[in-house]
Amino acid sequence: MGSNSSRDFGDITIVGVGLLGGSLGLAVKAVRPGARIVGVGHRRSSLDEALAVGAADAVTLDAAEGVKTADLVILCTPVGLFEPLLRQMAPALKPRCVVTDVGSTKAGVVRTAERILRDRAAFVGSHPIAGSERRGVSFARGDLFAGKTCILTPTARTPSAALKRVDRFWNELGMRTVQMTPARHDRALARVSHLPHALAALLVNVQNADDLDLAGTGFIDTTRIAGGDPVMWRDICLTNRKALDTALAGYVKHVDKLRKSLAEGDGAALERIFARAQATRGEMLDKRLRQKRIEG
């Protein structure tokens, strides 16, 4: 029965075949070679490349055309494009089609999708915590999702059957799934994901060009995510403004405390700050290692 339901998603349309969408196509093909994947994009060249690398079986520039046979539609563009795309595709969706996404923010996305899709299709918000600062289908990797976590954000309006099927879809790709409300997702991700990205970008922008020759691997690692797509991150900020601002405000308080310890030359307080960070991060990595051992 379980495998029956998951075979329901035989026809999958991926809207936006960049790094994430392309990787998703490759990942689905790897576990379920019989699935038919349609790729929707706004540039012919990306679509051709998606076909060439095997991330899609068919491609189209027309979203409505691309979704009409789909059992599952997955939105993989920057979240700022979800609303117009949903409007274009809504009238073309098959009955019982399920729509999900891979967007990094959820409250606004889920609200918009439920409003536009209404009874035409069930929407299940998804956020697979996987990605790269790289861009484009040429960097797509079928193993991008395995072993990672996918957050599902059902609401009172989410049909439980659709939720189960989407949950199983991500499990099939080797992902752990967790469920929480869209609002809780956005608050948590503001702190663990959007805040780090904003801080990394500002850490680059605060530098004098001359000093960058002196930067070591620490700087390069700390700012890796600042190489991410500006449009995607603009959209993430715009769709999670309040939670990100709260995270930034909380962060500035920590900066102020550090500056106070510096001003007072309080070595013990400074050591405590660094020791706490070292311990917390160490425990986090240990926990992940244990999880991997259990699952592997």
Next chain:
Amino acid sequence: MGSNSSRDFGDITIVGVGLLGGSLGLAVKAVRPGARIVGVGHRRSSLDEALAVGAADAVTLDAAEGVKTADLVILCTPVGLFEPLLRQMAPALKPRCVVTDVGSTKAGVVRTAERILRDRAAFVGSHPIAGSERRGVSFARGDLFAGKTCILTPTARTPSAALKRVDRFWNELGMRTVQMTPARHDRALARVSHLPHALAALLVNVQNADDLDLAGTGFIDTTRIAGGDPVMWRDICLTNRKALDTALAGYVKHVDKLRKSLAEGDGAALERIFARAQATRGEMLDKRLRQKRIEG
């Protein structure tokens, strides 16, 4: 003649055989198997391990004993220990011995070393931009320095012969060297190194424990350096208080600007911030790649 002068440093004492000191011992042995390396430490177990991995030929817990035959002494402990160690070793130094260090801050270090050593030995401040968040000689690697930059911070009191010899010493290990004043070093490193470390530590500390399960590879990379030794980073902060505070203040201004753009929902401004960071970091990496090609 060049090789003569550099052969002068036949007898080298490394004070502090942790990850950096141990790596230095291995690196010297790799390029100059005939060099004699004495390791000084405060724990028997680290000294035994330094011997076992071949990072030192002889070891001692006694700094004065350890330096007495040295042509070159390299301080590799946290900078907070430099002053007592220099006091212990100063009376035992051979005439014409040169002392250098690998400390991450320079103005205070150079001032202290010049004051304590006076005419007993020349001091040349060094900062090889190489390291790891790991700790201990068991993580030592002989290739830690090759291809990286070492900053030398001579003053009006630095004998030019000693400066040349230390410069050549780092070149021998495959390092590019640049020279600047201790004050300029500390201002630049406050921004490109100490600031990233402080921000990474605070980024860990601001998190709710529950959320850490949701953190992706972006968070893990951005906070890698927060795994660094708290005592070392306490000392770096304490010996570069003013420049680090200035860097933090400048950073908070960038945070405030970002928050303003968020509050106004100014997508164009947000995109500019992320695009600038992406471009600057991309140019920096391109430049390094070109340098590697030229040198390699």
